[in-house]
Amino acid sequence: MEKKRILIVGLEIHEVNAIKENLGFEYLIVHYDMLPNIKLIEGELFVESSTIPDKYLLVDKVIFHGIFETDFDFITLLALWNGPCLPNATGMMDLRNRIPGLVRALNISKFSGTKRGMLINEQEYFTDKEVVAKWGIWHCGEDKNKFTGEWKSNETSVIEEFIEGEAVRIMLVGDKYWQIKLTGTNWLKSIHNEGSWEMDVDADLLQDSKNLAKHFNLQTVGVDYMIGLDGRKHLLEVNHIPNVTVFPFINQAYIEFTKNWIQQSVNQFKQLTD
Structure with missing residues (x-):
């Protein structure tokens, strides 16, 4: 053979x-x-x-x-x-690539209602609301900045409203799935912080994640959402290479x-x- x-x-x-x-x-x-x-x-x-x-x-x-x-x-x-x-x-x-990938995912997700801004290269941005700027190619909680007022980008960035609430990840591996609570000591949330662990699965978020996985033909994927204090759900990011080592049941x-x-x-x- x-x-x-x-x-x-x-x-x-x-x-x-x-x-x-x-x-x-x-x-x-x-x-x-x-x-x-x-x-x-x-x-x-x-x-x-x-x-x-x-x-x-x-x-x-x-x-x-x-x-x-x-x-x-x-x-x-x-x-x-x-x-x-x-x-x-x-x-x-x-x-x-973070920003083009987000755009593609927002066209599929049910939870794409957040109004975003975007700066190309070095530009100034002013807002009286609390927002988050994201740039670069990393999907690991890096290259982000929360601000109110005036901010200047160093490279192409997307700007989105800062949402108070609960950060979660829907993790898919084949036909298995989990919802992970993301925690952190400040506004940045991650699966790597103490207290991040499996929680009850939101059926709507699970279906949305399955739709994204099907669209991108991905057998494994991690989809990050924010659930606002008002109960509204917002797509944040689709991780094409979600970490599979942190949680033993996922590994x-x-x-x-x-x-x-x-x-x-x-x-x-x-x-x-x-």
């Missing part, structure tokens, strides 16, 4: 070992914790060998997990390849989903994503 080579990028070695467990000898795992050199030749994907200089290896499937400063071209190449990739490469490409589900996904044939994969 011809062996299938699986390229895994970004996962920790203990997660890779858990994925490899009981996979069988028909699979070869190539693991990089950072971005390797890859190339696309006549529709076939190749990755550099970690042991033999200047040698490239044919890749059958890709598992990508991580956010890297220079990963957009890497993801775009995977999308052009259009082979089996977890998560779907075109979905990752569409959401990777276990992700490992099992990934192992099952690897064992699908290329034909099965195409049927699932067509």
Whole structure:
């Protein structure tokens, strides 16, 4: 039987070992914790060998997990390849850059009513309301500023109303889902703060997240919302690479989903994503 080579990028070695467990000898795992050199030749994907200089290896499937400063071209190449990739490469490409990704998601979400502003490059903005500016390419709670009055951008930024209320994330891994309460010591909320944990799932937010996942063809996704003090719900961000390591129940589900996904044939994969 011809062996299938699986390229895994970004996962920790203990997660890779858990994925490899009981996979069988028909699979070869190539693991990089950072971005390797890859190339696309006549529709076939190749990755550099970690042991033999200047040698490239044919890749059958890709598992990508991580956010890297220079990963957009890497993801775009995977999308052009259009082979089996977890998560779907075109979905990752569409959401990777914060502001264009937000615009695409707002066109799908039911909870897109927040009126936003936008500045291009260096411009001044004045408001008598409390607002939040967001810029850059990161999806990790960085590159944000809350202000009232006058503010000047250093780069292209989106401006949105600051909403008092509860920050939550709907997390999807295959057909499993959770709602996570996001906490923090100040206005910035994250899954990494003490007290962030699973909570009851809001059916409307879950359906909205499923609609977004379906639209972007993403098998795993994390969707952040604010539930205002008035009960209104607002889409904040769609995370194309949501963290799967913080919560053990999500990590276990992700490992099992990934192992099952690897064992699908290329034909099965195409049927699932067509």
